[in-house]
Amino acid sequence: MSDVAAEAGRAEHAHEEHRDYEGAKLGMWLFLLSECMLFGGLFVLYAMYRADHPRAFSAGGSHMDAILGVANTLVLLTGSFAVASSITALQRGRRKLAMGLVGTTILTGVAFMIVKAVEWSGHIRQGYFPHSHLLQGKPGEQLFFSLYYVMTGLHGLHVIAGIAVLTAALILMARGKVTQEHFVFLENAALYWHLVDIIWIFLLPLFYLAA
Amino acid sequence: MTTSEAPPRAGAASYLEDHGRFSGIFGWIFSTDHKRIGILYLVSTLFFFFVGMSLGFLMRLQMLSPHGELFKNADYYNALFTLHGVIMIFLFIIPAVPGSLGNFFMPIMIGAKDVAFPRLNLLSWWLYVTGAVIALASLFGSGLPDTGWTFYAPYSLRTHADIPMAVFGVFVLGFSSILTGINFITTMHRMRAPGMGWFKMPLFPWALYATSWVQVLATPVLGITMLLIFVERIFHVGIFNPAMGGDPLLYQHLFWMYSHPAVYIMILPAMGLISEMIPTFAHRTIFGYGAIVWSSMGIALLGSLVWAHHMFTSGLSDAAATVFSLLTFLVAVPSAIKVFNWTATLYKGSIALEPPMLYALSFIFLFSVGGLTGLILGALALNVMLHDTYFVVAHFHYVIFGGAAFAFFGALHYWLPKMFGRMYNRSAAYIGWALLFTGFNLLYFTMFVLGVMGMPRRYAFYLPRFQTPQVIATVGSWIMIAGILVVFTNLIVSVFKGEKAGDNPWGGVTLEWQIPSPPPTENFLEPPTIPEKAYDFEGAFAS
Amino acid sequence: MNPASTSLTESVTHVFIYIVALSALFLVGITATMIYFVVRYSRSRNPKPKDIHGNVALEATWTIIPTLLFLSMFYFGWTRWEQMREVPRDAMQVEVTGRQWSWSFKYPNGKVSSELRLPIDTPVRCDLHSLDVIHGFFIPAFGVKEDVVPGKHNFAWFDPTELGTYDLLCSSYCGQGHPLMMANVVIMPGDKFKEWYSTQEAATGPAHGELLYKTKGCIGCHSITGIRIVGPTWKGLYDSEVTVTTNGKTRTVKADDDYLKRSILDPNADIVQSYPASVMPVQKDLTPQDVNDLIAYIKTLK
């Protein structure tokens, strides 16, 4: 009986080794779609409050540093470009280059977060945060800043998660677990990073260019 | 799980014996086998069902007298209905059918060895347990949770209860649900056995497919709503707080964008179970296979567009109320189609009134009552009268308990022989069903009457004129609970001590009946024979 | 349901009967067919089943006919509801304020009442305001319901056609006092209403205090009968010995004017033993005179 069980156990193990790239990618895409709906809820809120308070949202936007927002956009886009290219590099067998490109993306992610931290602390220093006295009696601007903190904050958490996933990909590449033949982990990590990028593409005009 | 005396079959041990890498309890809670995970879900969701049922029992006791039979302080009653709702919805009925029966049978029914992501599957269960623990930990916070399961703002922003903990628990539970959905969709796209075309798939997997889409696309909206309440409570951002310019109705919009489709997460898999049981016990193919498939997808899609019918009296715009009422009547059409198809499946069948079939037929009746009273609530003029009364409570319980849970209980009788290789006591099953069915109708039909009389829900105390029906409903709850106890004592005893069941006790034709009971770890010892058509009874009996 | 209570309840009842009757027809039809099939085609009677895969004509029929019937239900529900949303121009306006946990009603002439008194056969428009959370303005006898949402201007209107006293309940869960958040709706003959409407309430003294007690939310938590609701009862409160916690220290005080004033204006200063803190809202809209009147009222509750 124990032999039978052991055999079955091995079979189960072999089964886990079974690789279905299409399936893995499908799973990742489904996860990304569900992420889209997560942010979708916030976009619905933003749209409704902006429709209610168009002027206040414009006034809120005027407190934003658009240059930092645009710069951060370019940083993220470059990161996306690098991680996309790293897949091509890996597929063509240039592991070192691929690792370098993933490393670049991680650095852009870190740079993005640093800019974000500067920006948030600037706003808080100026007195724009939920419940601050500058926003008392201005419900529209209050909502604008609340949504700003919630949406960019949640996006920031996704950037951090993306950095973690890309770092894992980098380690797996260094250990030879993610290779020219088995690159689906890198591909899925890249997909996640691109989603983070896309959300930012929409956050830019909603907050930084809202004036 | 004492199946050790079963003669070992050639090839592989049953999943009950093969504990994988770990032994004892760890062989279960760390197993990535979809069948073992299914059993984990079965045990844990049923545990919470019994917790929720006990809370419901106490609520009914309180309602025995107008001034409260149990508590003179409404706080305790408010905690009871909040916990009853949260537990029954998030910890029982949403995960129960997909998590237990879906995990166990969907891969087998499409001829797969396992789900697409077995480790993710285990993670889903662990997240479920984590979410449950977090949600229940809120009980020991600053006060008993008292918001109702809906966490409506701004009340949830002001109450002393530990709301951040509770909503974080719900968020984690939602995450578990999303991962199950992703896993199931991928499994059905990638893991069907060769020859198992989409339109040969049995209807339970089809129902799970539709459900999974709702889980993947609607649950994140609940996630963000709960996160916003969490952020609101901790940082006071004011997004839903009217005192700071926020709009509490937008909370309701976001909440129901998930929570209405969630009703379809609860009922669609149950409809799939009915579509399995009726052909098996009528020994004939399902009537209108295509119609049932498309109505499942139609319900999933239309069901996502009717959320604001929970808000007709909230100050919704007249235009929105009109559109949502219209859409609500349209979503009734695919459900009606299913009911007609099931009834037509009985025509010229050869019907065995086994206990699972009895549950399936009572599902049709109870679900029809629930669905038709839904039409009454969907009509704008009547909704104004009946919203937030016992009528809504009764309607909901007819759909979710009379519908989803009856189908679940029926399917437990249907598949128990397959899952554990043992048969239950039939007489006990009939007695349990009869008590359950009688008590259920006495309890909830009386609530329709109370609703029309104007009894509002969530009242710890009530006006004396409502007392007689309240007492009748409470008596009904006692009969119903007696029935549930009989049903589950019978099922649990038979898991350990029941007579041996054959591989195919009912003469079913879906793939799970081709393999041994209980199934071996690998599911299929040889590649399964895929029938020409789904539910091909003539073909099966000809050979 | 009381079909004669307002001018609209009759037509709503017609919709109700139409939809319930059609639904019952569906239900009986399905159940009877099901039972007939189960008996007629039981395995003993019909051992050989027949696979019938479908029938396009039949399926089309049972898709189209229910769709049309459902749409008719929608139509009737919608048109009657449109009437419920159209307020007659000559409607009397009453401002309804809901709070945790009481109702108050303000009439056009400034009169404030704890009961919704209305003349018969006169349409009335209730403008609904909430001071805290969402409440539900629900008069079961009239089939009238609308949520009272803070920050929103919801309304409900009706046209009472029968004399009598009816219940106004809160339909939207609002916390501990939810089931007790009730008021009377009194439908009076026109002349009697006019008489009541033109009488001025006492502007000071215990009578004014009583009005404040009923309309400013006190009634939701403090009984005058001696029973415990949410907060301590007011019966026999004045001059009694109260054990309170002040700044973390437990002490016994006499419930005199000073103590009561402090408890009304700064509810968390002294926390009465066995009652939780920060439940009572700070009373911002009470004038010093109001506070004195309330205390005068409490004094009368022996």
Added chain:
Amino acid sequence: MAHEATEEIHVVSYTTYTLVWAALVGLTLLLSSISLLHMGGGRWNSLAAFIISPLKAALVVFFFMHLKYEKTLFRIMLMVTLCIIIIFLGLTFLDVALR
């Protein structure tokens, strides 16, 4: 178990990525200059955001995320999700705008 990992692998060239990246940067600069320099007033601002942002997202989705080279299923899934978000927006707006 039914499908082996035999899908053909589409390797996207560096040139494609570089062009897409350049287009994204160009569009970002265009969008920000339109709104920061107040070209043509506020109306153009929103319009530009409404057109340019989805265009940028589409570039990322189709090229960086390889949707152009994936099966139709992926495209359908994305369309369904977008439609649902748009319907959610539309139906909620029906309430908020017309209250």
